[in-house]
Amino acid sequence: MRGLFLTFEGPEGAGKTTQLVRLQARLEAAGHTLTVTREPGGTPLGTRVREVVLDPALEMEALPEFLLYSASRAQLVQDVVRPALARGETVLCDRYADSSLAYQGAGRGLPLSLLQTITQAATGGLQPDLTILLDLDPAVGLARAAARGQPDRLERADLGFHQRVRQGFLLLAQQEPPRFLVLDASKTPDELAGEIWNALPTVLTR
Numbered sequence: 001m002r003g004l005f006l007t008f009e010g011p012e013g014a015g016k017t018t019q020l021v022r023l024q025a026r027l028e029a030a031g032h033t034l035t036v037t038r039e040p041g042g043t044p045l046g047t048r049v050r051e052v053v054l055d056p057a058l059e060m061e062a063l064p065e066f067l068l069y070s071a072s073r074a075q076l077v078q079d080v081v082r083p084a085l086a087r088g089e090t091v092l093c094d095r096y097a098d099s100s101l102a103y104q105g106a107g108r109g110l111p112l113s114l115l116q117t118i119t120q121a122a123t124g125g126l127q128p129d130l131t132i133l134l135d136l137d138p139a140v141g142l143a144r145a146a147a148r149g150q151p152d153r154l155e156r157a158d159l160g161f162h163q164r165v166r167q168g169f170l171l172l173a174q175q176e177p178p179r180f181l182v183l184d185a186s187k188t189p190d191e192l193a194g195e196i197w198n199a200l201p202t203v204l205t206r
């Protein structure tokens, strides 16, 4: 039986990685076999793409930026995600295609139809079974991220861009409610981990 595909999404510094690591620990303790990965990244190509797209020294137009993320995604789906799902594993992925719709669509203004056509080609239409959307005021998230060190190329974008990204994620969740679990990421990491864990059986069986 195909495994479950779970993704974490949200604006900068919303706590996706923090929650993914916590869910990973709880699922492994419960006996699940997991594949844990992220975008951009997760493959040798994706790792190189990640260096390029996050490099603050590079200037990039919206379309090549989207195509780079899509190249990383296509390789990841083919080499990592689909094989793991075929083995019956649960896949946890830190960001996926919704990030392109929010960042390159709502944020940069690329047409949705273009994003959807290329994403369909890159993923073969593979959709997550559940997307945990950690919603947070971008000003708060960017401050959290800034406390860690120098901002990357995306974190340097203006606050208006990050506000459009946040609204883009919320719109996606409104359009496809069964797939999304939307949580208030201003809560503590413990509260959020508890909410995710408690919601899992319900959202995965509905």
Ligand code: T5A
Binding pocket: 010, 011, 012, 013, 014, 015, 016, 017, 018, 019, 039, 040, 054, 069, 095, 096, 097, 099, 100, 101, 103, 104, 144, 145, 148, 154, 155, 185, 186, 187, 188, 189, 192
């Ligand atoms: N992108 C990505 C696109 O534009 N298009 C795409 O298609 C894709 C896939 C990726 C960048 O690329 C963009 C989005 C991004 O800008 P990244 O480094 O992977 O770059 O960026 P993020 O995914 O945003 O990773 P971050 O690490 O910045 O954010 P997280 O994972 O949401 O946050 P996390 O868990 O690392 O926590 C950040 C800080 O906050 C603290 C943590 O301890 C940490 O210090 N924290 C909390 N503090 C208070 N309360 C909580 N609940 C907290 N949870 C965590």
